[in-house]
Amino acid sequence: MKRDRLWYPRPTMPPTDAGPDSGAQYDRFADIYGVWTDTAPAAGANQTFYCQLYNETAGPVVELGVGDGRIAVEAARQGAHLVGIDASSRMLERCRTRADAAGVSERLALQQADFRTFELAAPASLIALPYHSLGHLTTLEDKRRAVERIFGQLRPGGRFVFDDFVVTDQRRAHMRQAQLRAVYQAPDGTDRLLWVTSLLDDSAQRITVITWEDTLDAAGQQLERRYRKLELSWLTPDQARALLEAAGFEIESCWGDFDRTPFDPVEAEEQIWVARRPHAGSQVA
Ligand SMILES: C[S@@+](CC[C@H](N)C(=O)[O-])C[C@H]1O[C@@H](n2cnc3c(N)ncnc32)[C@H](O)[C@@H]1O
Structure with missing residues (x-):
């Protein structure tokens, strides 16, 4: 196996920090x-x-x-x-x-x-x-x-x-929207809303997916909001x-x-x- 076949073009992508765990x-x-x-x-x-x-x-x-x-x-x-x-x-x-x-x-x-x-x-x-x-x-x-x-x-x-x-302009616009992704009941019986949006950094080809989950009581009052994020690149x-x-x-x-x-x-x-x-x-x- 040839690990460094230098006559192949080396792909270039802007340098970024080391990835998350x-x-x-x-x-x-x-x-x-x-x-x-x-x-x-x-x-x-x-x-x-x-x-x-x-x-x-x-x-x-x-x-x-x-x-x-x-x-x-x-x-x-x-x-x-x-x-x-x-x-x-x-x-x-x-x-x-x-x-x-x-x-x-x-x-x-x-x-x-x-x-x-x-x-x-x-x-x-x-x-x-x-x-x-x-x-x-x-x-x-x-x-x-x-x-x-x-x-x-x-x-x-x-x-x-x-x-x-495949990151197209249409996909970028879609990902940047704040979207209600799901309405569901958690195993503990509480109602949940799952939301998502993404931040895109075109020069670094990076996507930060941000989700937030609302937990509601029986009257629809928000009891808790929890944020999570995922780091990706394309x-x-x-x-x-x-x-x-x-x-x-x-x-x-x-x-x-x-x-x-x-x-x-x-x-x-x-x-x-x-x-x-x-x-x-x-x-x-
Ligand atoms: C988008 S999920 C895909 C899960 C499954 N293949 C599917 O299609 O539903 C990505 C998975 O890759 C794992 N993962 C991400 N980075 C990893 C890495 N560097 N080494 C091993 N697993 C990793 C995550 O823990 C996660 O379970």
């Missing part, structure tokens, strides 16, 4: 994650896409950033065996509970580790990083470390599949391609949505990359 961020986010994904427009489509991918892959399948098992447990329920990796102990706890409830715990091996340093017991056939989660590494250097790590943990011929945001398609190629991947496909429509910079809703670790001897010399 993503495990800790999600430890604080874990109890609203279910409501968050249940009300996210992309969540249904990405779940179907990744479940199909896991189930059609022969050999070890790994989901990085497995979270509460939203995708992995459903894939296991459909028959897949997989390894789920996440930095957040509270998300992993939720994943375990979900797998137990679905009766698929024996198909799901969970590991607490970081995208940049995880180590598998056996090389994987597929490593997936769903739901814009590479974005939680907010510097290009950290993303590069993760992509190189993933390359090193795949068997020759194995695939890395991930999706990232890659341009050129940066994503350059990162993959610099790590040694061959790019198989880039799709613009979860129906596998070829990527078109104007129409695309997502950038979904399928990259393969070449077999020995098939790499560019």
Whole structure:
């Protein structure tokens, strides 16, 4: 494996501070994650896409950033065996509970580790990083470390599949709005309102997602408001391609949505990359 193929263009992205501790961020986010994904427009489509991918892959399948098992447990329920990796102990706890409830715990091996340093017991056939989660590494250097790590943990011929945001003017405007995301009842019986907005820093390609959750009493009076935030960043398609190629991947496909429509910079809703670790001897010399 050639780690530094200097004749590839090095992707450039404005330097930023070191990323936040993503495990800790999600430890604080874990109890609203279910409501968050249940009300996210992309969540249904990405779940179907990744479940199909896991189930059609022969050999070890790994989901990085497995979270509460939203995708992995459903894939296991459909028959897949997989390894789920996440930095957040509270998300992993939720994943375990979900797998137990679905009766698929024996198909799901969970590991607490970081995208940049995880180590598998056996090389994987597929490593997936769903739901814009590479974005939680907010510097290009950290993303590069993760992509190189993933390359090193795949068997020759194995695939890395991930999706990232496509940040258009329309999406920027939508994300900047303050939106009522969900109205629901918490397990303690209180009524809750979940709100969201995002701050976008275009020059640093950073997104700060800010949520606030209001707890109401039976008369509709606000008892409490709790704020949480998530730090993310996005890659341009050129940066994503350059990162993959610099790590040694061959790019198989880039799709613009979860129906596998070829990527078109104007129409695309997502950038979904399928990259393969070449077999020995098939790499560019
Ligand atoms: C957007 S959630 C995705 C969860 C799940 N894959 C899904 O689609 O619902 C991102 C997950 O990645 C985890 N995560 C973020 N940064 C990480 C890192 N550097 N290493 C390991 N896990 C990380 C978070 O704890 C969180 O569970």
